[in-house]
Amino acid sequence: MKTTRNTTAKTAVLEIFEKSTTALSHTEIYKELHDVCDRVTIYRILDRLINDDIVHKISNLDGTVKYAKCNHSHQKVHIHNHAHFSCENCNEITCLENVKPSYIMPHNYKVNEINFTLSGICPKCLNSNI
Amino acid sequence: MKTTRNTTAKTAVLEIFEKSTTALSHTEIYKELHDVCDRVTIYRILDRLINDDIVHKISNLDGTVKYAKCNHSHQKVHIHNHAHFSCENCNEITCLENVKPSYIMPHNYKVNEINFTLSGICPKCLNSNI
DNA sequence: ATATATTTGCAACAATATTGCATTAATAAA
DNA sequence: TTTATTAATGCAATATTGTTGCAAATATAT
Numbered sequence: 001m002k003t004t005r006n007t008t009a010k011t012a013v014l015e016i017f018e019k020s021t022t023a024l025s026h027t028e029i030y031k032e033l034h035d036v037c038d039r040v041t042i043y044r045i046l047d048r049l050i051n052d053d054i055v056h057k058i059s060n061l062d063g064t065v066k067y068a069k070c071n072h073s074h075q076k077v078h079i080h081n082h083a084h085f086s087c088e089n090c091n092e093i094t095c096l097e098n099v100k101p102s103y104i105m106p107h108n109y110k111v112n113e114i115n116f117t118l119s120g121i122c123p124k125c126l127n128s129n130i
Numbered sequence: 131m132k133t134t135r136n137t138t139a140k141t142a143v144l145e146i147f148e149k150s151t152t153a154l155s156h157t158e159i160y161k162e163l164h165d166v167c168d169r170v171t172i173y174r175i176l177d178r179l180i181n182d183d184i185v186h187k188i189s190n191l192d193g194t195v196k197y198a199k200c201n202h203s204h205q206k207v208h209i210h211n212h213a214h215f216s217c218e219n220c221n222e223i224t225c226l227e228n229v230k231p232s233y234i235m236p237h238n239y240k241v242n243e244i245n246f247t248l249s250g251i252c253p254k255c256l257n258s259n260i
Numbered sequence: 261a262t263a264t265a266t267t268t269g270c271a272a273c274a275a276t277a278t279t280g281c282a283t284t285a286a287t288a289a290a
Numbered sequence: 291t292t293t294a295t296t297a298a299t300g301c302a303a304t305a306t307t308g309t310t311g312c313a314a315a316t317a318t319a320t
Binding site for chain 4: 005009040
């Protein structure tokens with residue numbers, strides 16, 4: 001198995017995820033790191049982090065792609081089966097760790113992963129709009 | 131209210147949706163219509179169809195965007211709150227009209243729309259892989 | 261048949277993502 | 291600590307996806 005190295009850029013990306021309470025787009029990450037590394041490097045770091053199961057990818061209703069750090073406490077196996085909320089006002093995406101949809105599937109489908117994204121207005125915007 | 135016209139290109143797009151059992155990307159639609167109309171026209175037709183509530187937009191786990199015809203039988207109001215299935219093998223997206231997730235949201239969120247996409251292996255691929 | 265407002269094509273542009281390749285740097289081994 | 295190995299990076303080029311402005315074409319109402 002190939003090892004994945006701890007580089008300056010990778011550490012910087014992880015720090016940004018640590019600080020952030022919302023999911024981040026490639027562009028948002030690059031804005032903070034434009035003097036640390038190249039645009040392309042960030043794409044490659046994100047790919048690696050996804051592969052290593054440290055970060056997961058979220059695609060918004062409008063087609064924009066964001067990334068968030070997984071916080072699988074200490075489970076061996078984990079599935080990103082929690083929901084995401086996408087605010088139509090501030091465009092922030094937050095993980096709703098505790099929202100887990102229940103559903104009944106037709107037979108003959110093998111489900112590996114689910115993506116449950118809700119959109120609307122987040123509490124922050126709901127309050128400030130009064 | 132502005133009227134939306136029935137043009138050759140729009141009719142052609144609708145025919146493609148009619149024929150297809152899966153959701154289609156802009157690229158897939160354009161492949162069939164490259165001698166009927168321009169790339170841009172298809173984007174604009176899709177925009178109109180979404181506005182007219184004839185087509186809905188689905189964004190896949192990998193960030194790709196697809197479109198599918200709504201089959202809201204005869205309801206006055208309808209919400210696209212059904213699930214979609216994205217096959218990891220053939221990459222087709224199908225609407226699971228009858229799969230409707232139930233979930234409990236934290237307070238203070240105003241939910242306007244939901245997107246529930248499951249990925250894995252579809253029945254067709256499951257059978258052919260035996 | 262004519263008026264008018266929508267739709268289209270084209271060209272240009274913007275944003276996002278990918279690839280090849282030489283160089284740099286992190287890690288393992290000596 | 292030094293050296294060897296291979297992952298990671300930077301840069302340039304390219305691909306893909308989506309958007310905009312404007313003149314010309316076309317669908318619809320009158």
